[in-house]
Amino acid sequence: MTLELFFKIALFIIFFSFAYVISAYSKTAKTRDADKTARIKAHHAHEVPLLLKLRQLFGIPFYLGLLLWTFAPATMAWSALALPVWARWLGVGIGIFAIMLNVWSHRTLRQQLGDAFDPVLRLLEARLW
DSSP states (O other): OOOHHHHHHHHHHHHHOOOOOHHHHHHHHHSSSSSSHHHHHHHTTTTTTHHHHHHHHHHHHHHHHHHHHHOGGGGGGGGGOOOOHHHHHHHHHHHHHHHHHHEEEEEEHHHHHGGGEEETTEEEEEEOO
16 A cells, blocks of 8 residues: 555545544434424524635535545646655644544533533533533
């Protein structure tokens, strides 16, 4: 296995680990009384409108670029950034640390807040400890 392939695999493992944590905690949120559309509306009400528009604007090109970079790397050669190997290893280490921090924060907040916890990390009701 080449080093380039290893770093591609590491990127996908890190990327999908975040998606897994969010989806795992979203399942518990779905068991609450509020339906999905009400939760999305509540989330968007607390979100900066510009950020919502930017996510819509750049979301699809980001995922398409990621797929092209993975399966047809020649089409994305224009965006290549030659990083030294140590910087790539540093990125893998930071990614692994970020996954652990994400899991820890979701687990801790879920335990502390109970039903007031939402996986998009917004507080549904104020509660003093």
